[in-house]
Amino acid sequence: MSIDRPRLSKRIAAISESATLAVDAKAKALKAAGRPVIGFGAGEPDFPTPDYIVEAAIEAARNPRFHKYTPAGGLPELRQAVADKTLRDSGLRVEASQVLITNGGKQAVYEAFAALLDPGDEVIMPTPYWTTYPESIKLAGGVPVPVVADETTGYRVDVERLEAARTERTKVLLFVSPSNPTGAVYARDEIEAIGRWAAEHGLWVVTDEIYEHLVYGDAGFHSMPVVVPELADRTLVLNGVAKTYAMTGWRVGWLVGPQDVVKAAANLQSHATSNVANVSQAAALAAVTGDLSAVAEMRTAFDRRRRTMVRMLNEIPGVVCPEPEGAFYAYPSVRELIGKEIRGRRPESSVELAALILEEAEVALVPGEAFGTPGYFRLSYALGDDDLVEGVSRVGKLLSEAR
Numbered sequence: 001m002s003i004d005r006p007r008l009s010k011r012i013a014a015i016s017e018s019a020t021l022a023v024d025a026k027a028k029a030l031k032a033a034g035r036p037v038i039g040f041g042a043g044e045p046d047f048p049t050p051d052y053i054v055e056a057a058i059e060a061a062r063n064p065r066f067h068k069y070t071p072a073g074g075l076p077e078l079r080q081a082v083a084d085k086t087l088r089d090s091g092l093r094v095e096a097s098q099v100l101i102t103n104g105g106k107q108a109v110y111e112a113f114a115a116l117l118d119p120g121d122e123v124i125m126p127t128p129y130w131t132t133y134p135e136s137i138k139l140a141g142g143v144p145v146p147v148v149a150d151e152t153t154g155y156r157v158d159v160e161r162l163e164a165a166r167t168e169r170t171k172v173l174l175f176v177s178p179s180n181p182t183g184a185v186y187a188r189d190e191i192e193a194i195g196r197w198a199a200e201h202g203l204w205v206v207t208d209e210i211y212e213h214l215v216y217g218d219a220g221f222h223s224m225p226v227v228v229p230e231l232a233d234r235t236l237v238l239n240g241v242a243k244t245y246a247m248t249g250w251r252v253g254w255l256v257g258p259q260d261v262v263k264a265a266a267n268l269q270s271h272a273t274s275n276v277a278n279v280s281q282a283a284a285l286a287a288v289t290g291d292l293s294a295v296a297e298m299r300t301a302f303d304r305r306r307r308t309m310v311r312m313l314n315e316i317p318g319v320v321c322p323e324p325e326g327a328f329y330a331y332p333s334v335r336e337l338i339g340k341e342i343r344g345r346r347p348e349s350s351v352e353l354a355a356l357i358l359e360e361a362e363v364a365l366v367p368g369e370a371f372g373t374p375g376y377f378r379l380s381y382a383l384g385d386d387d388l389v390e391g392v393s394r395v396g397k398l399l400s401e402a403r
């Protein structure tokens with residue numbers, strides 16, 4: 001009888017809420033209630049979208065062409081502009097027909113795995129991972145296979161560890177540099193070694209390049225299919241305007257890859273969501289055809305905050321934070337503090353410790369459980385300098401009470 005059937009499908013019931021969005025929402029709600037909460041949860045630049053991009057959107061909103069459906073795979077001029085931008089920024093040469101414009105990088109992640117995976121296919125997933133990856137892989141019927149790296153290797157995996165996780169069901173390697181949540185950036189020779197290994201074993205690579213312009217110090221960004229060209233026909237590159245142009249709310253991303261896969265993903269999108277909002281696509285067009293001065297300005301601010309945050313975190317007894325070289329996150333280990341007494345309580349996990357910090361210090365951080373590694377926190381440094389110093393000081397003061 002249908003009455004006995006579960007209300008939700010197993011597939012959807014198994015998806016967990018995005019922990020990063022949940023922490024951010026809780027911090028914003030407390031703030032709205034008048035509490036002086038400082039949030040390190042957000043995965044977005046604290047800058048507004050540059051004016052010239054907003055102006056392009058306003059103009060587009062007045063153009064009747066954009067009041068109608070446009071091709072599901074994206075505005076032709078934006079697909080071409082993304083192809084041109086990809087060559088400019090990473091050196092990968094692609095045609096407009098190899099670009100699919102998606103509803104943010106998130107939809108590109110989902111569609112990449114949906115297009116590649118059959119039930120039971122395994123995806124090797126370096127861990128700590130961004131929360132959305134395992135859920136997208138599972139939704140597509142795939143099996144995420146975590147390969148953990150900790151602070152002793154700067155959260156970077158190597159071929160030996162990857163090879164230990166490979167089985168005959170492995171179809172895809174997920175590769176993300178700079179990384180969310182750790183800020184790790186792989187060197188060119190590391191990318192080459194990993195890429196050659198993937199090519200040798202006939203694996204597909206899904207590589208997320210959304211933080212390509214946010215690298216600091218001596219670190220450099222390198223695109224895996226450029227470093228290992230023989231991989232190009234089996235690589236999907238994911239990217240978007242969110243982080244580079246402070247455009248998280250506009251929802252424009254893209255997937256770049258071999259034509260057959262891009263066409264298949266476009267077919268899926270044509271039934272799921274159709275074209276991305278045209279006004280947003282017009283804004284993205286202005287962004288990717290413009291220069292990179294806005295991201296250069298943000299990078300300077302992020303770099304300054306990064307150094308302040310890492311220094312302050314490492315001064316807290318029991319906290320160990322390797323220097324992140326990219327994105328806008330620090331990922332300190334707090335393993336030594338788990339189980340210690342703080343203000344009459346003994347948090348037994350980083351989730352519990354994060355809850356204690358929110359209550360006692362009014363600071364929101366995302367616990368490492370959200371990224372597959374309990375015992376860590378992710379802190380975004382995409383917030384104002386004063387709030388950053390105040391927030392980390394409060395955390396330091398509280399954690400220094402640990403006994």
Ligand SMILES: Cc1ncc(COP(=O)(O)O)c(C=O)c1O
Nearest residue numbers: 043104105106180210240242253
């Ligand atoms: C690694 C990574 N990839 C993709 C995205 C997707 O960004 P959006 O969907 O806002 O374009 C994010 C956002 O947090 C991210 O951190």
